[in-house]
Amino acid sequence: MLEIPNDSLEEIVEGETKLLVPKASITQKVPPKEPAFFNPKAKLNRDFSIIAYAAFLESFKGPKIFLEGLSGIGARGLRVANELQIDNLIINDLNPTALKMAEYSANLNGIKKVEFFEKEVCRFFSNFSKKGKRGSIVDIDPFGSPAAFFDCGIRATMHGGILSTAATDLQVLNGLFQGACKRKYGGIPIRAEYGNEMAIRLVLGCLRVVAARLGVEVIPMFVESDMHYYRTYVKVLNRPDQQENIGYILHCKNCGQRQMALEPRQECELCNSKIEVAGPLWIGKIFDKKFIENMLNQVPKLQVNKVCEKTLNKCLLESEMPGTFYTLDEIAKKMKSSPPKLEDIVENLQKNNFVASVTSFNPTGFRTNANIKEIVEVFQSIQ
Ligand SMILES: C[S@@+](CC[C@H](N)C(=O)[O-])C[C@H]1O[C@@H](n2cnc3c(N)ncnc32)[C@H](O)[C@@H]1O
Ligand SMILES: [Zn+2]
The missing domain is CATH 3.30.56.70 (N2,N2-dimethylguanosine tRNA methyltransferase, C-terminal domain)
Structure with a gap:
């Protein structure tokens, strides 16, 4: 059995789930990566995950399998298994201590249908990329950019399933290192008030390009960001995407006019000044209205931060509005x-x-x- 816990670990409750976490992750400003990574501040984004997955699972007819590629101590996956109805939880991390802690926490919560893998994330996803073995919910939550894992993550998501990703390479996505953003995400950001939306559109644009290469369509359901991360939730469909959703944001720094368009342009249509161009990036919808309504319907049934409902009400209002x-x-x-x-x-x-x-x-x-x-x-x- 497990030697864990020891003096450097403690049990906490997040949502309705007991978790064994490193004490230092609670007391230190920046959670340490050793002995295992856990960020208590990410509770809010895990709450949003619980709501989004609940909305998805309510109407999903296939097997309910959650694949977590970079689980850390298992906070997200264990909450999903404990607070929602799923058939199987399959979690993976390169850090064996994190996995031991996840196993311990699974026992604490009486979670039986759980498997653990200690593989490089793409090797893990490749185990589940064959038809019939794929996950219905697949999560990619790395340190920094998730872009390197889009290909294997999409391949491991079944038709009609949800792929969620997190990006924390804020400086890259917010335009501090344009070259790095072009390399990682295939598009260039510009500095603007709506930089967080632009970042999400760059992530989605990259996902769309990778998916299209695999003959797969991705449809954004819900996106969410705060000071530290950008999260996206897309539905994955095994069919080629017919719609053109990749384009540019055209921003005139002289008069403030901005627009999304399929093609870049040089001059502002209002003042004829030179336009700054961001992209290529996702210019389609970033919220699915029905999905957000379903998320809002789930909120009263779940143990989540009150802020979630407020945010989702805003998402509902903006779901069919213009971009930027x-x-x-x-x-x-x-x-x-x-x-x-x-x-x-x-x-x-x-x-x-x-x-x-x-x-x-x-x-x-x-x-x-x-x-x-x-x-x-x-x-x-x-x-
Ligand atoms: C941001 S943390 C995950 C946090 C977790 N999802 C949560 O909600 O608490 C990233 C995790 O990825 C693991 N990791 C980093 N590189 C990896 C790789 N190439 N393959 C598998 N796991 C990896 C780290 O050990 C770390 O636990
Ligand atoms: Zn102008």
Whole structure:
């Protein structure tokens, strides 16, 4: 049996699940990688995972198998097995101590249908890439960029299944190292207020390109970000994608106008200044409205942070809105005035026959199909 636990470990409860974790991961600002990695601050994103997987599992008819490629001490997978209804949990990590701790925690929670693998993540996924052996939920949660694991992750996801990924290489995705972003994700970011959405679109764009190469379609269901990570949840379908969802964000730093388009352009359509171009990246939808509604329906049944429901309500409002958003500060700065209330600007844009909503990406952000001149006019009308 397991020698674990020892003095450097302790039991905690996250959601409804008991977890054996390194004490240092609770007390230190940056959780250590030794003896095993656990980030208590990632509880919120694990809560969102629980909600997203619950929404998916409710209507999924096939075998309910969760493949976790980089499990650490098993926090996400064990929560899924304990808090949701799945048939099998299969977890993998290169760190044997993390796996021992996961095994110990599985026992604590009485989780029986669980298997453990200690392989390099792509070797692990390759074990499950044959039809009939694939996972219905597959998660990729590495340190840094997940891009190297997209190919094997997609191959290990069954038709109709969900592939979730996390990226924590923020500097690369936010435009500090453009060359690195081009190499890893195939697209270039620019610095902008909506940099977090751009990062998510770069991740999705890369996923789409890898999937297309494999003759597979990926459809974004839900995306989520905070200061430290970008998470995406896509449905995987074994059929070629017919829609063209790869394009560019065109941003004029002179007047503030921005647009998503299939082709890059040189000049701003409003002020003729030179445009900055981000991409190629995903320009399709990033939320599936029905899926978000299903997630919201799951919330009352689950032990998750209250913030999740608030965020999901915003996701619902923005699910069918145009890509990229503006912030109150950005417009107010341009007009050299103080920013109005967010509700007022959204309401007044709508009164002027534009579509408009808040966004989950930024507390003072709003989406609209009005162009920058029209937004400024609406701002002026409520000053
Ligand atoms: C960010 S942590 C995972 C956290 C975990 N998913 C959670 O929610 O608590 C990344 C994990 O990947 C493992 N790892 C790193 N490189 C790996 C590789 N090439 N193959 C398998 N596991 C790897 C590390 O040991 C570490 O536990
Ligand atoms: Zn312009």
